[in-house]
Amino acid sequence: MSEQQDMNAVLNTFRQRIAQGKPLQIRGGGTKDWYGQAPSGEVLDTRAYSGIIDYEPTELVITVRCGTTLAEIDAALEKNNQMLAFEPPRFDGAATVGGMVAAGLSGPARGWAGAVRDFVLGAVLMDAQGEELHFGGQVMKNVAGYDVSRLLAGSLGTLGLILQVSLKVLPKPFASSTRVFEINQEGALRLLNQWGGQPLPLAASAWSNNVLTIRLAGAQAAVDAAVKKLGGSELSNGDDFWRDLREQTHAYFANPDAPLWRLSVPSVAPPVDLPGAQLVEWGGAQRWLRPQGLVDAVAIRAAALAVGGSASLHRGGDKAIGVFHPLQPAVEKIHRNLKAQFDPAGIFNPGRMYAGL
Numbered sequence: 333m334s335e336q337q338d339m340n341a342v343l344n345t346f347r348q349r350i351a352q353g354k355p356l357q358i359r360g361g362g363t364k365d366w367y368g369q370a371p372s373g374e375v376l377d378t379r380a381y382s383g384i385i386d387y388e389p390t391e392l393v394i395t396v397r398c399g400t401t402l403a404e405i406d407a408a409l410e411k412n413n414q415m416l417a418f419e420p421p422r423f424d425g426a427a428t429v430g431g432m433v434a435a436g437l438s439g440p441a442r443g444w445a446g447a448v449r450d451f452v453l454g455a456v457l458m459d460a461q462g463e464e465l466h467f468g469g470q471v472m473k474n475v476a477g478y479d480v481s482r483l484l485a486g487s488l489g490t491l492g493l494i495l496q497v498s499l500k501v502l503p504k505p506f507a508s509s510t511r512v513f514e515i516n517q518e519g520a521l522r523l524l525n526q527w528g529g530q531p532l533p534l535a536a537s538a539w540s541n542n543v544l545t546i547r548l549a550g551a552q553a554a555v556d557a558a559v560k561k562l563g564g565s566e567l568s569n570g571d572d573f574w575r576d577l578r579e580q581t582h583a584y585f586a587n588p589d590a591p592l593w594r595l596s597v598p599s600v601a602p603p604v605d606l607p608g609a610q611l612v613e614w615g616g617a618q619r620w621l622r623p624q625g626l627v628d629a630v631a632i633r634a635a636a637l638a639v640g641g642s643a644s645l646h647r648g649g650d651k652a653i654g655v656f657h658p659l660q661p662a663v664e665k666i667h668r669n670l671k672a673q674f675d676p677a678g679i680f681n682p683g684r685m686y687a688g689l
Contacts, residue, residue: 398430436486510570597641
């Protein structure tokens with residue numbers, strides 16, 4: 333039996349499961365089962381539908397099936413010195429591309445390279461009728477304006493079964509340097525926003541425990557010039573530091589059962605006045621919080637909202653409070669309309685984002 337016949341058989345199995353009309357928990361490697369509201373429904377394992385469909389290094393595009401592991405994608409890109417520039421977490425290489433897009437999680441470079449959705453050129457989605465819906469394309473010029481394929485990023489599989497995606501890839505930088513500075517949070521935010529308005533090869537930032545760490549990446553001359561201008565001390569194990577941050581194996585993320593909040597705020601927002609250990613990424617736009625004492629969800633979300641942001645319970649804690657920041661009525665209406673359009677029977681990952689969606 334040919335590979336295409338094998339894949340068609342897998343698709344037919346998916347259709348049969350969907351036709352039963354029972355709630356389905358779409359699951360690849362299971363590396364993000366903890367993310368979002370608690371999963372429900374019978375497991376629909378996507379890993380059998382895997383493989384690289386097309387990879388054209390000169391076009392900077394790779395098209396893959398949903399069950400393909402990021403480890404396999406990394407291996408293919410490495411041969412051409414290319415990468416997924418938004419640095420999604422690999423979780424020991426077991427994470428799949430379908431879960432990567434559905435979760436929409438990006439790594440340290442997100443503040444400069446862009447988010448998962450910015451690199452999704454096209455997608456194929458299986459809907460509640462078992463039909464294959466095609467969105468976007470396989471080349472960058474085909475993606476202009478609003479595109480449903482990008483809407484799938486971060487949807488947590490609530491709109492349908494993501495079958496395949498086409499992703500933009502980028503060359504790896506020629507040089508990089510990780511620099512550290514001893515400075516408080518207020519000073520670090522000030523520097524990051526100053527540097528953000530300058531032509532510097534910034535590629536990542538992280539502040540915690542009065543230490544600011546930045547990554548410079550690009551042409552050797554640009555990195556050298558930035559090092560001379562900004563100073564700081566070289567962190568010899570810089571690659572390990574950013575990998576640990578991406579995979580959330582950094583010491584800050586120890587104890588995965590304890591509440592960990594993720595605040596999305598304007599980069600220029602002042603330090604958020606909440607008790608607990610904080611870690612700041614993405615030039616100040618992402619603030620992690622390990623709450624201390626009796627601070628509750630209402631207080632955390634109010635503090636984020638006060639500076640123009642939002643707060644989500646990223647991991648651990650009591651999910652009964654609602655993992656994601658409550659939706660405004662107009663936005664909730666859009667969510668419900670989309671769910672009704674793509675999944676009227678509520679089959680796919682029911683309630684994974686919000687109750688009733």
